[in-house]
Amino acid sequence: MSILSQISTKPWLPDDNNKVPRNADRGTGRLADNKVGLWVFLAVVSSLFLILGNAYVARRGFEDWHALPELGLLWFNTGLLILSSIALQWSKLSASRGHRESVKLSLLVGGFLACGFLFGQLYAWHQLSEMGYFVSSNPANSFFYLITGIHGLHLLGGLVALVRATFRAWSESESEQVYLISVSLCSVYWHFLLLVWLIFFGLMFFS
Amino acid sequence: MTQAPYQEDLPLHEPKSIWTKYVWSQDHKVIAIQYTITAILMGLVGLFLSGLMRLQLGFPGSFSFIDPASYYQFITMHGMIMIVYLLTALFLGGFGNFLIPLMVGARDMVFPFLNMLSYWAYLLSVLVLMASFFVPGGPTGAGWTLYPPQVILQGTPGADGGITLMLVSLALFIVAATMGGLNYVTTVLQARTYGMTMMRLPLSVWGIFMATVLALLAFPALFVGAIMLLFDKFAGSSFFMPAIFSMGKQLAHEGGSPVLFQHIFWFFGHPEVYIVALPAFGIVSDLLSAHARKNIFGYRMMVWAILAIGGLSFIVWAHHMYVSGMNPYFGFFFATTTLIIAVPTAIKVYNWTLTLWHGNIRLTIPMLFSIAFISTFTIGGLTGLFLGNVVIDLPLSDTYFVVAHFHMVMGVAPLFVVFGGIYHWYPKATGRMLNDTLGHFHFWVTFIGTYVIYFPMHYLGFIGVPRRYYADEAYKFIPESAQGLNEFITLAALIVGVVQLVFVFNLGWSYFRGKRAGSNPWHATSLEWQTPQTPPEHGNWGAKLPVVYRWAYDYGVPGVEADYLPQNVQAVGDVDDKVSSEGILAET
DSSP: OOHHHHHTOOTTSGGGTTOOOOOTTSOOSHHHHHHHHHHHHHHHHHHHHHHHHHHHHHHHTSTTOOOOOOOHHHHHHHHHHHHHHHHHHHHHHHHHHTOHHHHHHHHHHHHHHHHHHHHHHHHHHHHHHHTTOOTTTOHHHHHHHHHHHHHHHHHHHHHHHHHHHHHHHHOTTSOHHHHHHHHHHHHHHHHHHHHHHHHHHHHHHOO | OOOOOGGGGSOOOOOOSHHHHHTSOOOHHHHHHHHHHHHHHHHHHHHHHHHHHHHHHHSTTSOTTOOHHHHHHHHHHHHHIIIIIIIIIIIIIIIIHHHHHHHHTOSSOSOHHHHHHHHHHHHHHHHHHHHGGGSTTOSOOSTTTTOTTGGGSTTSTTTTHHHHHHHHHHHHHHHHHHHHHHHHHHHHHHOOOBTOOGGGSOHHHHHHHHHHHHHHHHHHHHHHHHHHHHIIIIIOOOSSOOSOEETTEEOSOOSOOHHHHHHHHHHHHHHHHHHHHHHHHHHHHHHHHHHTTSOOTTHHHHHHHHHHHHHHGGGOGGGGOGGGTOOHHHHHHHHHHHHHHHHHHHHHHHHHHHHHTTOOOOOOHHHHHHHHHHHHHHHHHHHHHHHTSHHHHHHHTTBHHHHHHHIIIIIIHHHHHHHHHHHHHHHHHHSBOOOHHHHHHHHHHHHHHHHHHHHHHHHHHHTTOBTTOSOOTTOTTSOTHHHHHHHHHHHHHHHHHHHHHHHHHHHHHHHHHSOBOOSOTTOOOSGGGGOSSSSOOTTSSTTSOOBOOSOSOOBSOTTOTTSBOOTTOOOOHHHHHHHHHHOSOOOO
16 A cells, blocks of 8 residues: 555544555565664665755855865775675575575675775875865864765674674574674665765765 | 464564663664654653753743753754654654554564664664764754755854754654665565555654655655765865855855755655654544544545655645745646645645544543644644745845744644644553653643744734844844743743653653553554554564454444444444445344
8 A cells, every 4th residue: 555545544534444454665674674674774874965965055056165075095995895795695595595605705805995985084094184174174074084984884884784684694503594683784785875975976976 | 364463484583682672672662662752752852952942932031051052952852852762762662663564564664673673763763863962062053954055064053962962863853764674665565464555554654654755755864965965075176165254264165056955965864754643644643533433534545645645745845945945837836836835735734634523532632632723733734835935035035923833833833733642552562551641731821832832922023023043132123022022921931841841741650650552542454553462562463473364444333332333343234234235224
């Protein structure tokens, strides 16, 4: 049932009484619950980045704004994050096909690539401050550090979940159902954070 | 038949020790009570601070410990505590936690562990906030809106430790609210029992659900604002800080935009009004219906109005900023949306009134508070229509008219629902009734007191008495009569403030001495009153989840002996078919 037809039913009509309609629109089970929880959380994080992006665009209009130089390293980092996302997609596909060994491998690869991205971002901070672009020297710099920092923290939180998923895939006692949930949630979160990064990368350097 | 919600067969993790049962509990009912008690304690702090402010306003200069700096600290902390740490926490963390699983027929929240973390993060945020009273310089005195640049400049009270603790505390609160909110939304969407469609949900659940959605989408704005303020303060950035001289020397900041902060803040701040109001709307609908023994008038319209208000609340924020000097077209747009949001709100007020019409009204304490809510909310809402217009807002914005408006509409009105809700559900939470005599005393003093306190404030606003001023004397444009009015308000406020202690006493006393309630003292239809035990045990429903056959408002049903049909009761088919086909009372 679509939302619209759902909220236009008339629950007070007597012929509606005594019926026990199916709540068929929702899947049941732990996986469905966690998925809904994750999507709600993604809405929260989207709201956060949306406001950050709005503030960025508003502040950019002021005349004291000096854009940052384009760092080659950031392209490299972006590549790492894309590969990491691909690795997790691979891991999700393997999990749904029951190839446990490739799940383990792809989780490890994805995790290392994500760590590589985080270290790359830290190194980008280092490069910028070597070149004299400090947090306080210009609002463009402040925003760069703020946005990459918040994005990195979100990825770090994702890594905690990824480590849990990896342990689950490794431990023989866990059923396939359990690590399938973890892996598929992680992959959705990874794609989301990749999308956020691509949007901000474009916003900060190519618009 | 319906799909079995898989929660029915999940093993329940029974708490094993007294610690996991009452302290580190993952049971939504215990967490709800933890939230409620903490929020009420915070409310008492906020109430005490308002008493101190009133002392200064009523009897300026008579109390040496209230200097301008501490007066501003009282204002700031009073506002922030009441809005965020009392009302938001109590409606979502308290009522939301208690009511959602019981009303949708679930065993618990979907993520109980996250729910527990939510409370402890909230408690931590409260402790951090309270700690700011004890750091050098005291809590921040920047006003609850935390406007830069003055919020982090020397000379503002609490510009060192106080503001930092405030921002950290808010960030913690937002983390807590997000963890709780994920639970509330997911539980409503996923854990409803057999037959509980969205349109059979009691309006309390709808109100809390929509308010949670607003909270989840709006709090990130405050979070971003708080982080950026911390950057400006500690990292020397200039997001919001313009070039400025402070204490005789130029600061390193330049070019930042204080108005940008205002946009971010009010993008959170206006939905926040509805985060507090929507649960109140929902709860009061259920109270009115149950205590007037009549179905809620226009259930569907009530749901739609909640959804419409939720959506509109995100596009009205700049009406808090008319005085910041905006493009007239901008002001026109926000004035229009502000007036439009009054339409679904008015629909709700009409529906509440029409629910009472021809009802079998029982003037219980919850009913009295509900009627009081309609009264104060309508009056506060009407003054809101004035203030929503740019040309009227400009002269009134910085006067007591605004103080009177928002205290009526979003201070006192939701609080009446909090009181009504507590008197209504206390029997379910504890198994005992709250004392009726004390309740009447509490109600009448609070209700009459509200008008005695806030009505004169409208007049103070009309004659131009500015809000936020530490002292009103020595300004030629303020007539002396204003002082007499201020004294009067202060006396009334102190009396009403002290009487709230009667309510707190009642909460404690009735827990031990109150009349035994039984499982359904109000003869209400919704599921929380149909639990096998009162107070409900861990897991709420025993072996089997309830099955829902009808909506939550079958009161005054013809031909039914008890005059109401609980949601989980399958009616005697014949009788009801007759009623529906012939529209007359079946002969029995």
